Amino acid sequence: MAETKTKKSGKAAAGKTGGIDTAANRAPKSQKAHVVDPGMAEGIGGKVSVTIDGKEIKVPMGTTILKAAEQLGLKIPTLCAHPDLCAAGLCRVCVVEVEGQYRLQASCAYPITSPLKVWTHTRKVRKARRHIIDLMLRNHYGECYACVRNNNCELQSLAKEYGVDFFRFGRPQEPLFDEDKSSHSVIRDMNKCVMCRRCVRTCIDLQEVGVLEALYKGEDTEIGTFVEKPLGDVVCINCGQCINRCPTGALRANDPTDDVWNAIDDPTKHVVIQTAPAPRAAIGECFGLEAGHPLTFEMNTALRQCGFDKVFDTNFTADLTIIEEGTELIQRLHTALVDKKPVALPQFTSCSPGWVKYLEHFYPEYIPNLSSAKSPQQMFGAVIKTYYAQKAGIDPKDIVTVALMPCSAKKYECNRPEMTDSGFKDVDYGLTTRELAKMIKEAGIDLTKCDKSDFDDPFGTATGSGVIFGATGGVMEAALRTVIELVCGIKVEDIFAHADIIPVRGMEGVKVAEIKIPKVGKVPPILQGLVKDWKWLDGVTVKVAVAHGTANAKKVMENIKAGGELAGCHFIEFMGCPGGCIGGGGQPIPTSPEIRKARAKAIYDEDSAYPIRKSHENPAVLELYQNFFTEGPCGHKSHKLLHTHYTKRGKYIA
Numbered sequence: 281m282a283e284t285k286t287k288k289s290g291k292a293a294a295g296k297t298g299g300i301d302t303a304a305n306r307a308p309k310s311q312k313a314h315v316v317d318p319g320m321a322e323g324i325g326g327k328v329s330v331t332i333d334g335k336e337i338k339v340p341m342g343t344t345i346l347k348a349a350e351q352l353g354l355k356i357p358t359l360c361a362h363p364d365l366c367a368a369g370l371c372r373v374c375v376v377e378v379e380g381q382y383r384l385q386a387s388c389a390y391p392i393t394s395p396l397k398v399w400t401h402t403r404k405v406r407k408a409r410r411h412i413i414d415l416m417l418r419n420h421y422g423e424c425y426a427c428v429r430n431n432n433c434e435l436q437s438l439a440k441e442y443g444v445d446f447f448r449f450g451r452p453q454e455p456l457f458d459e460d461k462s463s464h465s466v467i468r469d470m471n472k473c474v475m476c477r478r479c480v481r482t483c484i485d486l487q488e489v490g491v492l493e494a495l496y497k498g499e500d501t502e503i504g505t506f507v508e509k510p511l512g513d514v515v516c517i518n519c520g521q522c523i524n525r526c527p528t529g530a531l532r533a534n535d536p537t538d539d540v541w542n543a544i545d546d547p548t549k550h551v552v553i554q555t556a557p558a559p560r561a562a563i564g565e566c567f568g569l570e571a572g573h574p575l576t577f578e579m580n581t582a583l584r585q586c587g588f589d590k591v592f593d594t595n596f597t598a599d600l601t602i603i604e605e606g607t608e609l610i611q612r613l614h615t616a617l618v619d620k621k622p623v624a625l626p627q628f629t630s631c632s633p634g635w636v637k638y639l640e641h642f643y644p645e646y647i648p649n650l651s652s653a654k655s656p657q658q659m660f661g662a663v664i665k666t667y668y669a670q671k672a673g674i675d676p677k678d679i680v681t682v683a684l685m686p687c688s689a690k691k692y693e694c695n696r697p698e699m700t701d702s703g704f705k706d707v708d709y710g711l712t713t714r715e716l717a718k719m720i721k722e723a724g725i726d727l728t729k730c731d732k733s734d735f736d737d738p739f740g741t742a743t744g745s746g747v748i749f750g751a752t753g754g755v756m757e758a759a760l761r762t763v764i765e766l767v768c769g770i771k772v773e774d775i776f777a778h779a780d781i782i783p784v785r786g787m788e789g790v791k792v793a794e795i796k797i798p799k800v801g802k803v804p805p806i807l808q809g810l811v812k813d814w815k816w817l818d819g820v821t822v823k824v825a826v827a828h829g830t831a832n833a834k835k836v837m838e839n840i841k842a843g844g845e846l847a848g849c850h851f852i853e854f855m856g857c858p859g860g861c862i863g864g865g866g867q868p869i870p871t872s873p874e875i876r877k878a879r880a881k882a883i884y885d886e887d888s889a890y891p892i893r894k895s896h897e898n899p900a901v902l903e904l905y906q907n908f909f910t911e912g913p914c915g916h917k918s919h920k921l922l923h924t925h926y927t928k929r930g931k932y933i934a
Contacts, residue, residue, distance in 0.1 A: 328343075328396075344391055345376060356376065367388050369388055406442070418450060421456060459471075460510050463511040469531075469532070474530070478522075487829060487856075490515075491506070493506075514934060518691070519688065519857055533714070553583055555593065556684060557595060562713055564727070565868040570878070578727055581733045595743065595747055596740075599742060601659060602745060603762070603913050608914055609627050611914065612624065628650045640929040642931060660707070662706045663922075666703075685864070686865075694709070737900075741899060744779075751879075751880040753791065756781075760795065761894045766807065778888070785884075793825075828855040863879075
């Protein structure tokens with residue numbers, strides 16, 4: 281049995297894994313609440329009594345009034361607060377009365393350090409909240425019914441809840457700002473901004489990109505970009521995390537649904553759609569279901585009813601990605617261990633376009649470390665307009681490829697000039713989960729009541745390894761399942777129960793694992809043109825790491841630059857969004873840590889139900905190599921269609 285271990289250094293309370301600080305609360309020290317170890321409950325000052333609306337509770341010192349109220353089941357309205365972000369106390373919607381305090385206090389930012397009595401819904405509090413909401417609406421241009429966030433807008437909900445049904449202080453009759461539509465991924469409409477700064481805190485603290493900032497002072501304050509350049513001209517990585525945390529419609533995805541409908545309605549076009557696993561695990565939330573209810577096969581039926589000619593499974597090319605990316609890793613390891621030549625290690629995954637663009641901007645010297653393999657989305661586009669076009673007897677110029685993805689950065693990816701190796705634009709349009717839900721509703725379909733149906737051939741066969749691409753650690757787990765079996769000649773179940781590689785799962789920001797190869801087997805036929813034997817890997821310890829969210833990616837990269845322990849890794853999975861694809865910028869709103877965990881569970885449950893759970897066992901992928909990519913993985917043809925290159929970009933502007 282192979283030896284596996286997960287390294288965790290530092291105290292758990294400090295949020296460190298593998299020597300990397302992954303603390304969820306990334307706020308500056310000045311904004312962090314004073315927290316006492318809960319284990320000191322009986323110690324002096326360990327817990328403090330607070331009475332809220334007549335209900336008493338003891339909480340650890342430093343707990344905010346808002347958190348204490350939540351523990352009591354009491355609702356305090358919020359707008360600038362978000363479970364992923366540090367406290368800000370900006371909007372003041374959450375104000376409460378505290379005994380002995382003349383002014384109302386922002387409950388989201390008020391730490392409990394001594395016994396308190398608090399009231400959350402007195403006349404004074406309600407009046408203040410209504411006044412605050414009225415003032416926000418004074419600068420809010422646009423009609424709710426025409427807004428993408430209609431019926432899912434926090435400001436709209438607050439106005440309804442507090443009876444703010446007219447504009448007491450007036451309202452703008454004309455837009456004060458022009459919409460910024462320069463980005464393929466994100467549209468900014470500052471006419472709907474409420475200055476909560478959730479987008480700023482997301483971009484700076486959560487993702488550590490720093491594209492958005494509060495500009496100017498006082499009543500002139502506005503949210504903008506570096507020297508007020510359009511979003512498409514700065515270092516935005518298109519992750520869309522700002523969209524997922526915006527409480528209004530000030531930020532939204534660049535929506536191509538009208539173009540997709542036009543293609544569907546054009547009788548000369550053959551419109552195919554590929555669906556990624558993460559949207560299938562989350563789209564039910566757009567139809568009133570709780571998080572964690574996948575509707576994979578119901579969605580296939582709905583897509584055909586919408587008019588798509590073929591519905592394919594992106595998991596097919598996820599399996600293809602494992603073969604190509606894994607082969608590339610073997611080539612690099614052979615160069616380093618056998619040929620003793622310098623080579624770019626560790627190898628970085630390239631499935632996340634937000635992460636790729638982040639690296640291009642901030643760590644361009646490490647571009648050689650990126651796998652040249654395209655993402656599953658882009659591989660599929662190239663295969664559809666070559667292999668599938670030939671097989672189906674359709675002129676590729678008449679094929680329209682649509683990708684259903686959880687990620688707004690995928691919109692940018694399909695518009696990269698490098699993604700035309702098929703001779704055409706490989707993927708024509710990228711749809712988010714939210715946008716497809718809108719299309720299904722527009723077609724008068726109740727997704728939850730659709731019958732189940734399978735994907736279409738020849739790309740309807742996939743594996744559990746393709747499914748888990750949707751969660752952080754999934755690409756790594758899929759790769760390890762294949763590498764262990766192909767190299768060791770044993771079943772991965774002999775090492776990990778049920779083939780579940782737990783050390784790379786979970787929501788920790790950075791995970792590090794080591795797997796020692798106990799023995800080697802025969803080289804499988806698909807790789808015999810690459811290596812003669814595996815003797816050079818006998819006894820080698822493979823070191824891997826997983827990071828999600830670009831703030832954590834930065835920690836890993838800085839560790840590598842400094843020659844830290846992660847510089848000795850062989851393979852590292854990076855995902856641009858917290859939680860991986862399940863937390864993508866195109867997923868249903870809201871998204872929270874609890875929701876991401878529920879979506880991840882749905883992903884892993886679906887993986888467990890698949891009859892085939894390893895990429896190298898996918899018969900459709902093996903047939904593709906046998907009939908089309910006849911030179912095998914990383915051969916001339918596959919390298920042309922399935923691989924790409926990347927671009928060094930500026931650190932401040934695009």
